[in-house]
């Protein structure tokens with residue numbers, strides 16, 4: 001008998017860290033992880049099987065298929081936006097071919113147990129490509145079907161994988177008269193920049209906001225790599241974890257989109273600097289614009305229209321800008337570095 005469980009790829013990353021803690025609150029959930037990096041010791045104790053390996057290696061997935069009856073896949077493994085621009089061919093292999101391997105894995109799992117496998121895919125605001133700053137300023141809260149013209153390898157990978165997922169969910173070979181039986185039930189969410197109090201990001205282009213906060217808390221100087229007026233949407237990490245779980249357990253019949261926008265607050269870089277400086281009075285924050293990274297963030301929308309997520313599956317973030325800082329980021333980050 002194969003053991004029922006959930007699979008998290010990219011589990012050693014920022015989202016994986018929070019997702020493991022959250023899923024482990026239900027001790028009946030068997031958690032299997034796959035990442036090229038090892039888990040932190042505390043997270044390692046919460047999972048049933050930790051596999052160190054790459055999503056590009058199908059033999060690792062075959063081993064999981066042989067041993068576990070997976071009904072939920074949280075496919076988090078990816079090269080993030082800045083890193084992908086430096087190594088676009090490798091990024092494509094990991095982000096696209098790796099996702100294809102996971103979709104095939106989920107399809108085989110679904111066929112073997114005759115039920116749908118729910119496949120959660122964290123897409124990104126990088127799937128958008130605003131043509132210029134004037135259009136970005138005028139467009140306000142963009143809808144899922146607008147400006148789908150990404151300018152980065154990462155954004156192209158995310159947009160294409162949303163489509164691959166839609167193909168597997170709706171058009172891949174049908175094995176049963178039941179609409180979703182033996183199928184991949186693909187559900188994607190386009191995350192904004194995520195800010196965590198417990199992990200530090202690397203390789204993303206929204207990293208300036210979390211980096212600013214963590215540097216100030218450590219008493220280190222920070223040179224922000226985008227202009228003060230740069231504006232994109234953000235979300236606190238606890239809300240991002242709830243998003244994944246809420247979407248995973250939403251009734252299939254209530255879902256009208258393959259990929260949903262979600263947003264929580266959208267401060268400018270200078271508004272983030274101001275709140276950090278207020279909370280950490282000695283903070284030494286300057287600006288040293290990196291033209292390439294600035295270009296990437298300028299191509300992302302200033303805000304997103306997430307009314308479909310709110311209507312279809314009850315998306316309702318708990319943290320707005322003030323609460324994210326006063327009740328989550330500042331107290332937890334202070335505590336983290338005080339230790």
Ligand SMILES: NC(=O)c1ccc[n+]([C@@H]2O[C@H](COP(=O)([O-])OP(=O)(O)OC[C@H]3O[C@@H](n4cnc5c(N)ncnc54)[C@H](O)[C@@H]3O)[C@@H](O)[C@H]2O)c1
Pocket residue numbers: 009010011012013014015016034035036037053054055056075076077078079080094098122123124125190191192193194195201202203204206
């Ligand atoms: N953090 C954000 O702001 C944000 C925003 C939008 C979307 N996302 C998406 O959410 C997902 C998780 O993001 P995160 O912030 O936790 O990223 P992260 O970089 O912290 O974690 C990604 C993890 O994937 C692993 N990984 C990389 N290549 C791999 C491979 N070939 N095989 C197995 N594992 C591999 C890395 O070791 C890392 O632990 C990603 O798909 C990312 O694109 C994140």
